[in-house]
Amino acid sequence: MPTPAPFTVALIQDGVAPTAAETLERTVVAIRDAHAQGAQVICLKELFNAPYFCKALDPSRFDLAEPVPGPTVARLAAVAAELAVVIVAPLYERQGPGLYRNSAAVIDADGTVLGVYRKMHIPHDPLFEEKYYFAAGDTADAHEAGGPGPLAQASGFKVWKTRYATIGVLICWDQWYPEAARITALLGADILFYPTAIGWHPAEKASFGDAQVNAWRTAQRAHAIANGVFVAAANRVGFEAEPGTDGLEFFGHSFLYDPFGRPLAEAGTVPATLVAQCDPSLIEETRRNWPFLRDRRIDAYGPILQRWIGR
DSSP: OOOOOOEEEEEEEOOOOSSHHHHHHHHHHHHHHHHHTTOSEEEOOTTTTSOOGGGSOOGGGGGGOBOSSSHHHHHHHHHHHHHTOEEEEEEEEEEETTEEEEEEEEEOTTSOEEEEEEOSOOOOBTTBOHHHHOOOOOGGGGGGOSSOSGGGGSOSOOEEEOSSOEEEEOOGGGGGOHHHHHHHHHTTOSEEEEEOOOEEOGGGHHHHHHHHHHHHHHHHHHHHHHHTSEEEEEOOEEEEOOTTSOOEEEEOOOEEEOTTSOEEEEOOSSOEEEEEEEOTHHHHHHHHHSOTTTTOOGGGOGGGGSSOOOO
8 A cells, every 4th residue: 555645734823812703814814824834734723713711610601612513614614625725623612502512623625524523531620620611522423533443433532534644633631641642543543633722820830830841742742652643732822811810821832743753843932833744654664663553462451441440
């Protein structure tokens, strides 16, 4: 079987404008700029067209959600078709009355909405009150998966065969779970995209800021190495206030790693568009020399299905 052609990825690291409409139009400009730099597959940040509203419990913020497909996805689908680019569009999804998800629509280069990934792991921490706003992704969602085989029918993790690459999408808190990366890699992903909204509590930044960034990057670099895939994260940047708190400072540091864990592109803490080429032949090369998938003891991993197995 011939090796797929190289594909060029763009990660758009930015903040939000005062309104969703303005943020959307700014994002379209950024997508056009990424396309002009050669990008074929473009990933936006988590909840790209909204402030990170999960910092407090406020029922009025459910009004930020919209259906998928809906007006925002339709606008991006038109841009995708015009430019012949694939877009990963993370946004707040209203799936039904009272049912909301932290989701990402995958739009192919002809404007077709291939499907939706719904965040599987939902955090609940100070200023990250996501369990109030989001239902976790369901294993029943797997019927939308682009990947074949029984595994696709047994999990909410998915891949999509786009015009340029087979891509997997996971969202933010999913990035800490090796199981999510492994399953998505086993479904056939060439690259794992992690749209993200991660930042510092300002009071903790001096003591833990560097360690938090390093841990975040190290965990995902390990996913690239352990699975022999490309891994990319698009984070947001900027300070977002929340009355009665110190707010959150989103730290950026978006990146793209190759299957050896080598950085192909890395950003700092300001808005940026990262563009880099991914060569799928590296996946084959890495897995031949580090055959981690071959040597897995799938007969011995039953205990991982338990929440806890210690005394």
